[in-house]
Structure formats: structure tokens, C-alpha cells
Amino acid sequence: MKKILNKLYSTNNLERRELIKLLSSIDNKHKKILFEYADIVRKKIYGKKVFLRGIIEFSNYCKNSCMYCGLYASNKIINRYRMSKFEIMECCKKGYEMGYRTFVLQSGEDPYYTDEMLKSTISSIKHAFPDAAITLSIGERTKLSFNMLFNAGADRYLLRHEAAEKNLYEKLHPHMSHDNRINCLKILKDIGYQVGAGFIVGLPNQSLEDIVEDLMFLKNLNPHMVGIGPFISHPQTPLKNSPNGSVDMTIICLSIIRLLLPHVLLPATTALRCLDAHSWERSLKAGANVIMTNLTPQEQRKKYDIYKGKGNTADNANTLTVEVKDLIKNAGYEVDMGRGDHISISKLSLI
Numbered sequence: 001m002k003k004i005l006n007k008l009y010s011t012n013n014l015e016r017r018e019l020i021k022l023l024s025s026i027d028n029k030h031k032k033i034l035f036e037y038a039d040i041v042r043k044k045i046y047g048k049k050v051f052l053r054g055i056i057e058f059s060n061y062c063k064n065s066c067m068y069c070g071l072y073a074s075n076k077i078i079n080r081y082r083m084s085k086f087e088i089m090e091c092c093k094k095g096y097e098m099g100y101r102t103f104v105l106q107s108g109e110d111p112y113y114t115d116e117m118l119k120s121t122i123s124s125i126k127h128a129f130p131d132a133a134i135t136l137s138i139g140e141r142t143k144l145s146f147n148m149l150f151n152a153g154a155d156r157y158l159l160r161h162e163a164a165e166k167n168l169y170e171k172l173h174p175h176m177s178h179d180n181r182i183n184c185l186k187i188l189k190d191i192g193y194q195v196g197a198g199f200i201v202g203l204p205n206q207s208l209e210d211i212v213e214d215l216m217f218l219k220n221l222n223p224h225m226v227g228i229g230p231f232i233s234h235p236q237t238p239l240k241n242s243p244n245g246s247v248d249m250t251i252i253c254l255s256i257i258r259l260l261l262p263h264v265l266l267p268a269t270t271a272l273r274c275l276d277a278h279s280w281e282r283s284l285k286a287g288a289n290v291i292m293t294n295l296t297p298q299e300q301r302k303k304y305d306i307y308k309g310k311g312n313t314a315d316n317a318n319t320l321t322v323e324v325k326d327l328i329k330n331a332g333y334e335v336d337m338g339r340g341d342h343i344s345i346s347k348l349s350l351i
Contacts, residue, residue, distance in 0.1 A: 001030045008259045009037040013219070019212045019256070026252065038255035038287030041262050046289050048333045051265070051340030052324065053135065054100035054295040054317075056091045057304040058083040062108025064139070066162075067172045068203070070234040070305040071108045077236050079303050082112060085121045087297070092125050092132075095295045098321055099337040102133045104158070104292060109139035119152040126153035133339040135196075140176075140184050143191075150191050155341075157188045158196035160227055163203065164217035165210045172203065185221060194342050196225030196265075201253055202245020203231050211253065219260045224342040225290075226264050228253050229271035232307035247276045251286050258287030263343050265290050274309035280324075281331045290340065291328070293320050 004018050014022070026034065059082045062071040070078060083091075092103050103125065107113070122134055135156035136149060146157070159181070163169040166178040188195045199214040200206075218226055230245030250272060258266055267290040268283035276282075280291060294301055295317050325335045 001025060001027075002033065005030060005033050005037060008034075008256070009041070012260055012262055014260075016212055016216060019215055020208055022256070023208050023211060023249070023252065031248075031252065034252065034255045034259075035286040038258040039285055041258055042266075042287050042289050045263055045343055049289065049336040049340075050284060050328045050333045051102070051290045051336050051338070052100065052321070053102040053104050053267075053290065053292040053340070054091075054095040054098075055104045055106055055292050056083075056088055056095075057106050057294070057296040057301065058088050059107035059110045059113065060300075060304050061110040061112065062139075063111055064109050064176060065174050066176075067174070067238045068200070068231060068234065068307070070236055070307060072237060075236045078305060081300050081303050082110070083300065085117070085124065088121055089124060089128065091295045091297070092129060094317065096129050096132065098318065100295070101129075101131060101337060101339045102135060103129075103295070104135040104137060106137040106158075107139075113138070115141075115145050115148050119148055122149060122152040122154050131339070133341065135194075137196075140180060143187050146184075146187055146191055146193075150193060154193070155339075156194040156196065156225070158198075158225065158227065159185055159188065160196070160198040160200075161185060161214075161217065161221075162199055163206070163210065164199065164213040168203065168206060168210055171205070185223070189221075189223075194224040194345060196227060197221055197223045198225075198227030198229075200229060200231050200245065201250040202243070204239055204242045206231075211249075215253065215256060215260065218257060222261065224265060224345075225267070226257050226261065227267050227269055228257065229269040230275055232271055232274060232309060234305070234308050244275060247272060247279050251279065251282055254283055254288055255286045265340070265342055267292055270294075271307060274307070280327060284328070284331050284333055291324055293317065293324050 065072045133155040137158040169178040230250045268280040268288040272279035
């Protein structure tokens with residue numbers, strides 16, 4: 001096991017069989033070594049900085065029926081909402097006053113928001129806050145749409161691939177195409193977005209081999225950001241009786257990704273904290289260097305119920321920001337409220 005970890009640390013690569021052995025056999029002693037290696041690598045590249053992002057969840061409508069998500073189209077119990085451009089701008093204004101310089105606009109796949117509506121909102125945010133970055137997390141769109149939103153001023157796009165194994169993906173995403181999902185990621189990279197992908201740990205019927213496929217896929221894609229979270233069951237979904245994913249395995253995957261992709265921006269996800277109150281500190285010490293806090297108004301935030309426990313984290317944005325800053329400092333890291341671009345983009349801006 002130590003030989004595998006040393007190879008991962010020194011070469012940023014492992015063969016498929018080595019990844020399977022690592023995931024299936026790692027013990028507490030070697031977990032500690034893995035996490036230490038990941039922490040060393042992130043510090044070499046990003047220092048002790050932890051970048052804070054402000055999320056604005058502007059709609060919980062969704063046309064899709066992803067079997068694990070509380071927003072899925074067939075959920076008739078959820079209380080739906082949509083935010084106006086003015087409401088989104090107000091969230092950005094409050095976030096900017098708090099020091100945030102990245103706004104993550106997130107929603108279900110909601111056809112109500114046309115390209116023109118989104119273009120107008122993005123352009124207005126950029127005009128009002130020219131030194132802030134805009135990240136979109138709004139699902140699959142056409143190449144024309146991706147181009148239009150990029151030209152309006154969007155800097156980044158988060159589109160988790162969810163599962164690299166095609167059969168697993170399509171079982172969990174009725175009427176959706178795995179090929180289209182992957183193609184969207186390639187289009188986004190070609191356009192020039194800072195691109196985020198990622199997957200869920202502990203999905204029903206997911207094997208260790210499937211997780212290895214996710215890791216290998218990310219290594220080959222080489223995205224700017226990777227989001228990895230545990231599966232969390234939701235009582236209004238078809239998977240309501242399935243067990244939650246492992247926090248421990250999720251953090252192991254975070255560390256492996258840090259070593260496979262040393263320059264990646266790597267969040268300690270909200271889903272982790274829903275299952276383990278100390279998981280953000282653990283994730284930071286295992287290679288993560290991003291935390292996303294919520295700027296959505298509290299009333300709407302409770303309704304953005306994508307997994308069980310998500311709505312229970314609805315603290316006031318100011319209070320949550322102070323709490324997260326303290327958490328970062330107490331873990332031995334430094335708060336960075338700036339844009340927090342991928343290191344390759346940061347270097348280009350200095351030329």
C-alpha cells in the first residue's frame with residue numbers, strides 16, 4: 001500500500017488495478033499518509049488558501065427525474081420557487097458587501113430561464129461587480145446557449161458527470177443521455193470556461209470499479225474543478241430507502257483527486273457536512289481548498305431540498321460566513337474571499 005501511495009504522490013498517476021487496490025484495502029495508517037500527501041500537494045500549489053464562494057440557488061424547478069434528487073420533476077410535495085433577476089442581483093449585492101468575489105448561480109434544469117433571461121442577468125452582475133467571477137450550475141444546455149452565456153460574462157460552469165459508468169448513469173437519470181452529458185463537458189472546455197465535473201460516492205449499485213472509472217475519467221478530462229459528495233437519500237425520491245454514502249470513502253476520493261490532479265480546485269461539499277459535522281475540517285486537511293456558502297434568502301434556501309438534511313443548514317448568510325471563516329482558521333488554513341481562479345488562469349492574469 002505504501003508503494004502505491006508513493007507512486008501516486010510522485011507521478012500523479014495510478015493504473016486502474018492500483019486504484020482498485022487502494023480503495024478496497026486502505027487502512028487507517030495509510031489513510032493518514034494519503035491525506036498528508038494530498039495536503040502537501042495542495043500547499044505546494046495553492047498554499048494554505050481556502051477559497052469561499054457564494055451560492056445563489058435561484059430556482060428549484062427541474063425538468064429531469066434524476067432518481068436521487070429531491071428536485072426531480074415528479075416530486076409533487078416540494079414547494080417550488082423561482083427568483084427574479086432583481087432578487088438574484090440583491091443576493092449578489094449582499095454577498096459582495098460581505099466580501100465574496102465569486103457568485104455561483106445554481107438551479108434545477110428549469111426551461112423558464114431562457115438564454116436571453118440568463119444573458120441579461122449575467123451581464124448585469126458583471127456590470128455591477130466587474131471584479132467578481134460568475135459560476136453557472138444550471139445543467140445541460142446547447143452549444144449555442146453555452147456560448148451565449150460565456151460571452152455575456154460567465155467564467156465557470158459546474159456540470160458534475162455524476163457517474164462515468166454509462167449504464168449506472170442512465171439507470172439513475174431516466175430519459176437522459178450519458179453521451180450528451182460528457183459531450184457538454186467537452187464543449188464547455190472548448191469554449192473556454194473554467195469547467196467543473198464530479199461524481200457521487202455511494203450510489204445504489206455503485207461498485208468500487210465504478211468509482212475507479214470516475215477517477216480515471218476525471219484524470220483524462222482534467223477539469224479545473226471537481227465536486228465529490230456522498231449519496232444522501234431523500235424521502236420523496238425512488239431511492240428513499242437506500243443507505244447513505246460513506247463520508248470516509250468520499251474524503252479518500254478527494255485526496256486521490258488532489259494527487260491525480262494537483263492543480264484542481266476541490267470543494268469540501270455541503271453534502272459531506274450534512275452527514276458529518278466535522279467533515280469540512282477533515283476535507284481541508286485531505287486536500288480540499290474550496291468551501292461554498294449559501295447566499296440564497298433563507299425562505300427559498302429551505303426549499304432547495306436536493307437531499308435529506310440540505311434544508312437544515314439554512315443559517316443566516318452572515319452568520320454562516322463568520323462560522324466558516326472561523327472553521328478554516330481553526331483548521332490551520334487561510335480564508336481567501338477573492339475570485340479564487342484555477343492556478344493556470346491566475347498565472348495568465350499576471351502576464
